[in-house]
Every structure is written in structure tokens, then in C-alpha cells.
Amino acid sequence: MGAEHLPASEFEIEELEQALAVSDPADAPDLVQLLDANGVLRSDPQFSPYVEHLDAEALRDLYRDMFLIRRFDQEATALQRQGQLALWPPLLGQEAAQIGSGHALQPQDYVFPTYREHGVALARGLELSSLLRMFRGVTNGGWDPREKNFHIYTLVLAAQSLHAVGYAMGIQRDQEDAVSVAYFGDGASSEGDVHESMVFAASNQSPVVFFCQNNHWAISVPTEVQSRIPLSNRASGYGFPGIRVDGNDVVAVHAVMRWALEHARSGKGPVLIEAFTYRMSAHTTADDPTKYRLSSEEAAWKEKDPLSRLEQHLRSSGGAGDEFFEALAADGDAMAAAVRADVLAMEAPDIEASFNSVYADPHPLVAEELAWHQKYEAGFADTEQAGEDI
Known part of the structure; x- marks a missing residue:
């Protein structure tokens, strides 16, 4: 039995409970x-003026x-x-952080996402089915990033922060009215790429917003292990503002993002x-979060669900009633059915x-691997033919 499968000790459980106590x-x-x-x-x-435009209709849209x-x-x-996708990184619990910030962007702003920014x-x-093409294995991307100013998903941890700053430096030189935005997680904040990108951004006063979704877990490592201070405090070391926002509050995220974009622009x-939020599901579908976190922690954060709090506000303020939510549920099912049909129709x-397409020029190792794969596939054809001859 590997260490990762051993039950947590009383000491480890006590440590997790203490961490949970300060994670509200x-x-x-x-x-x-x-x-x-x-x-x-x-x-x-400071921030309420940035959401004065959010009337009942705008809140329903969020x-x-x-x-x-x-x-x-x-x-x-x-x-x-x-078995229809090779892998999937869920965003359950992070909807407010992504939708609130995404709605604050202007068309000319350019987004550099990780691999979980489905809401942005x-x-x-973007057509949602296009997000699944890479995870289906039919393409290395899925969409033209220039159409919506939304870059291809970045699977190399934290690399997009460097790309975002480089793009922002280009914005400065072209004197464009745009902002570059780098999305990354609390785990990626420990990577050297994030440090280097912030050094360059500060030195050049570049128009870039670093949007960190602190979902509390870098796979199995809690944020408390990665940083002894709030992640937003790191900004002061580089000489620019850092703001911590309730990432489950879509209204506050929208306000803070509008302020940050205005500042950079x-x-x-x-x-x-x-964005102080929580990953309610697994890191990816290859992960089992029950191995490293407590069910009591998940239950505590479920009470802070971003959809539930906005639904309560819409109902209590008269902004929406049963008819709206029932119609939306039907729309969601129809959308999901359309996405499923699109995925199943994707051809390999x-x-x-x-x-x-691995290298620009022919490579002997790749040619050798292709020949092996072709021989492997041909073996199945021989088996099928033998079965027909019986």
C-alpha cells in the first residue's frame, strides 16, 4: 500500500481542521x-460604483x-x-470568479487562460464544444484565438503569465487601448514563471491584470503550504496593487476586475x-480529492456556493422567480445535449x-514510431480478416 493511500493520522486531520478554520x-x-x-x-x-450598472437583467445574465x-x-x-474525452479539468465552485471577471472584459482585451477557464x-x-476538441484528442487547440481574443488553453503550468506580459508590452508599443489578462491558480503562483512575469510587468508598467483563482488546493497541496501570507500581498513586493476578493461573490469579482482593468488601461x-474561492470537485478527472481533503471542508464551502447566493438575491429582490429558473434549467439541458452531439460527431x-506535424522537418525517431504504430494497427486488420474466414 502506497503512502498516498494510507488513512490520515489524527495529527494530519487536526492540521486540516485548523486550516479550514481560517479558510472562511x-x-x-x-x-x-x-x-x-x-x-x-x-x-x-471603493468598489460599489463599479457595479451600479448591474440592474436585474444584468444580474440574471450573470x-x-x-x-x-x-x-x-x-x-x-x-x-x-x-470514455469520450481523455481528460477533463472541472471548474465546479469557481463559476463566480470566472463569469464575474469575464463579463468585465472589453472586446479588445486579450485573455491568456490556463486549462480551466471555461467560464471566461x-x-x-466561444462555442463551448470547441473547448472539448483538445480533450477529445482531435486537435492541439480548438479555436482561433484571434476571433475572441481568447488564447488557446495552456497546459504548461504558469507559462501563460509570461505570454500575457509579453503581449502587454506589445500593447504598450502599439499604443493600443487594451489590457492583457493572465489567469492562473494558486499552485501556479509558486512557479518561477509567475515571479519573472511580475518582475517584467512592474519594470515596464505594463497593462496586464494577473488573475489568480485561489481554489485552496494545488492538486493535493493546500495553499497554506505554498504561502504563509495572502497571495495578493505578494504584489507589494513588485510595486503594484494586490487585491483579495471573495471569489464566490460574482458581483464583487466583477467590480474588482473592472477597477483593475481601468487601472491597467x-x-x-x-x-x-x-479570487478567494474553492475547487468543489477534483483537480482533473484523473484526481481523487478524498485522498487529501476532508468532507467537512467541502461541506463548509458548499454553503458559500456562488450560484446559491445570487439566486437568493434575485428571488428576495424580485429580480427573478420560478419561471426564470425553470426555463434556464431547460435551456441548460438543451445546451448539454447539443454539446454531447457535437463531441460524438468529432472525427479523429x-x-x-x-x-x-510533430516537427517542421522529418525526424527519424518519429518516422520509426509511425512505422511501429502502422504495423500495430495492421495487426488488428489481420485479426478481423481471420475472423471473417472462419
Whole structure:
């Protein structure tokens, strides 16, 4: 039995419970929150002006996108479990961080995502089925990043932060009215690429927003192990603002993101946003979170669900009723069915073309591997022919 399968000791359980005790957004230091866990809207002198435009219709739009991306995420997870996708990184619990920030972007802004920003992709207007093409294994990308200013998913941890800063430096030189945005997780914040990108961004006063979704777990490593201070505090070491926002509060995320984009767009330099949220599901469908975290922790965060708090607000304020939520549920099911149909209709690429696109010029090792694979596939044809001859 490997160590990763051993039951947690009493000491480890006590440590986790202590970490949970300080992981409540209400207790987090300097946390921006406008919509609390009960759906009650608060006022903030700095950030409330950035959400004055959010009338009942706009709040319904935010809820609709959060609901649809959660339904999409459920369908993608089911597709992977049924063998239709090679892998899937769920976003359950992080809908407010992504939809709230995504709705604040302007068309000319350019997004550099990780591999989990499905909600930002929806907010940018991408066809959701295109997000599944890479995980289906039919392409190395899935969409043209120039169409919606939304870059291809980055699987190399933290690499997109460097890309975002480089793009922002180009924005400066072209004197464009745009901002570059780098999305990354708390785990990626420990990578050298993030440090280097922040050094360059600060030195050049580049128009870039670093958006860190602190979902508390870098696979199996809790945030407390990676940083002894709030991640947002790191920004001061580079000389630019850092803000910690309740990542389960879509209204506050939207306000903070609008402020940060305005700051960067006006020539004042970069901003780091730490969205304090929680990954309710596995890191990917290859992960088992029961091996490293407590069910009591998950239960505590479930009470802070971003969809539930906005639904409570919409119902109590008269912004939406049963008819809206029932119609949305039907729309979600129809969307999920369409996504499933699209995935099942995706055709696998020609295997020889896949091998030939690894390098620009022919490579002897690749040619050898292709020959082996072709011989392997031919063996199945021989077996099928033998069966027909019997």
C-alpha cells in the first residue's frame, strides 16, 4: 500500500481542521465582498460604483452564464467518465470568479487562460464544444484565438503569465487601448514563471491584470503550504496593487476586475487579483480529492456556493422567480445535449498527419514510431480478416 493511500493520522486531520478554520472568506483579511453568502448586497465606497450598472437583467445574465457553465462542466465530466474525452479539468465552485471577471472584459482585451477557464471562454463568446476538441484528442487547440481574443488553453503550468506580459508590452508599443489578462491558480503562483512575469510587468508598467483563482488546493497541496501570507500581498513586493476578493461573490469579482482593468488601461501598470474561492470537485478527472481533503471542508464551502447566493438575491429582490429558473434549467439541458452531439460527431484526425506535424522537418525517431504504430494497427486488420474466414 502506497503512502498516498494510507488513512490520515489524527495529527494530519487536526492540521486540516485548523486550516479550514481560517479558510472562511468572511475571516480573510482585507477581503472585498459585496454579496454575502445569504445573498444580501452590501455597499463598498471603493468598489460599489463599479457595479451600479448591474440592474436585474444584468444580474440574471450573470446567473445564467454561471448556471450554463456549471451544466456544461457536468456534461463534460460525464463525457470523460464514459470514455469520450481523455481528460477533463472541472471548474465546479469557481463559476463566480470566472463569469464575474469575464463579463468585465472589453472586446479588445486579450485573455491568456490556463486549462480551466471555461467560464471566461463562455463570457468571451466561444462555442463551448470547441473547448472539448483538445480533450477529445482531435486537435492541439480548438479555436482561433484571434476571433475572441481568447488564447488557446495552456497546459504548461504558469507559462501563460509570461505570454500575457509579453503581449502587454506589445500593447504598450502599439499604443493600443487594451489590457492583457493572465489567469492562473494558486499552485501556479509558486512557479518561477509567475515571479519573472511580475518582475517584467512592474519594470515596464505594463497593462496586464494577473488573475489568480485561489481554489485552496494545488492538486493535493493546500495553499497554506505554498504561502504563509495572502497571495495578493505578494504584489507589494513588485510595486503594484494586490487585491483579495471573495471569489464566490460574482458581483464583487466583477467590480474588482473592472477597477483593475481601468487601472491597467489608464497607464498605471499591473494589478494582481486573488479570487478567494474553492475547487468543489477534483483537480482533473484523473484526481481523487478524498485522498487529501476532508468532507467537512467541502461541506463548509458548499454553503458559500456562488450560484446559491445570487439566486437568493434575485428571488428576495424580485429580480427573478420560478419561471426564470425553470426555463434556464431547460435551456441548460438543451445546451448539454447539443454539446454531447457535437463531441460524438468529432472525427479523429489522420494518424499519419498527426505524426508528421510533430516537427517542421522529418525526424527519424518519429518516422520509426509511425512505422511501429502502422504495423500495430495492421495487426488488428489481420485479426478481423481471420475472423471473417472462419
